[in-house]
Amino acid sequence: MVSRLPISPQLFAIFSALIAEKVGIHYEAGDRELLGDKISTRALEVGFDSLLDYYYFLRYDPAGAAEMDALIEALVVSETYFFREFVQIDVAISEFVAPRVLAGKRPRIWSAACASGEEPLTIAMLLAERGMLDKVELVASDVSERALARARAGVFSPRALRGNAPPPPYAEKWLRAMPDRVTVSDELVRAVRWRRVNLLDTQEIASLGGFDVIVCRNVLIYFHDNTARWVVNTLSGALAPGGVFLVGVSESLLRLGTALACEERSGAFFYRKVA
Ligand SMILES: C[S@@+](CC[C@H](N)C(=O)[O-])C[C@H]1O[C@@H](n2cnc3c(N)ncnc32)[C@H](O)[C@@H]1O
Incomplete structure (x- = not known):
């Protein structure tokens, strides 16, 4: 054989x-x-x-x-974990999400290649901690149905907590770490709208509507520059004026020649759609 x-x-x-x-x-x-x-x-x-x-x-x-x-x-490489590149998420919520909530809006956040969901669930936890979970719409997508099924189940391997820094103390309220698995509260899992979306599919992307924050981290690195540029342009079309695009710490949009403006806030980098 x-x-x-x-x-x-x-x-x-x-x-x-x-x-x-x-x-x-x-x-x-x-x-x-x-x-x-x-x-x-x-x-x-x-x-x-x-x-x-x-x-x-x-x-x-x-x-x-x-x-x-x-x-x-x-x-696909579905490598991800809770609190990954956490500062950027934390700053995005303080700087770009909280002010919109305070202004009476209902901001929309999209975790655009969320793998098994640890990234949007980290975002959900931070929103919940600040009393904003029901005031924000959180969409998470990936091309992998298998990864999304793990996200929806809310049960993860102990490796899901492998970040460098210990989880913030309030995480205990939402996460349960056992020797063989980590579970997440149902409330967080239910707060996320999980969707299968291929980032090359313009129709599916258009069907999601507009967003104030698009988190697209650690996926463009797998694409050829031309494809990455095309995806960034398509996703930028889904950004509301003044909205921000987040990439991973080892990624940069500047070399791709984006129309988004690079901004630093509290040590984290964002690409903003100039209003
Ligand atoms: C390394 S993970 C990144 C997960 C998370 N964003 C993070 O930073 O921890 C990359 C994810 O991109 C997804 N992916 C790859 N190509 C994609 C595409 N064309 N459309 C949507 N997702 C894609 C993979 O399925 C994988 O789950």
Whole structure:
């Protein structure tokens, strides 16, 4: 029995182009074996003995789109944890969300590639702590249904608390850390509107409406610059005037040439849509 289907440079080229087109994830030539392993595992699981046949199935068969979604599940990196890059979230709430609530508005926040949900649940916890959970609309999305299912269940592995700093003391109210899992209060999970959204899908993005804060952290790094630029432009279209866009601490939009203005507040960086 075959345990791995070989991936030639030509097969790598057509598969990586297909994946970039469908989900944006970019692979360098040096990733050929890594990508080949993942594709081969999935192709064998669903009964193919040739990667070229599997490619034609994905591209042209009526059932190809559903299989593409399953392959995407095998490719995405859903690395995340509670309180990740926490200062930026904390400052965003103080500077951009709280003033809108005080002004009687109902601000909207979107965690746009939330993986298994620790990021929007951290935001929900901070809002709850400040008595604003019911005054803000919080949407969280990812392309991975598997990751979203974990988020909706509110049960996480102990690694979900692996941040460098200890959780803030009030977290005890919302999180229960046990030796084998971490659970989150139902109230927080229910406060988030969970949606499957592919960041390359303009229609789905348009259907979400406008946002005051878009948190899009640690996902653009997986895209080619051209794709990242396109996604930032599309998401900027969903930002309300004066709204802010957040990327991860190791990411920058400046080299992509965004129309958003970079601002520093209390040591954290934001990209603001100039009103
Ligand atoms: C490393 S996680 C980042 C999670 C979280 N934002 C954080 O910073 O902790 C990257 C997430 O991006 C998602 N992703 C990758 N491509 C995507 C796309 N085209 N549309 C939506 N989500 C995508 C993956 O499924 C994964 O869950």
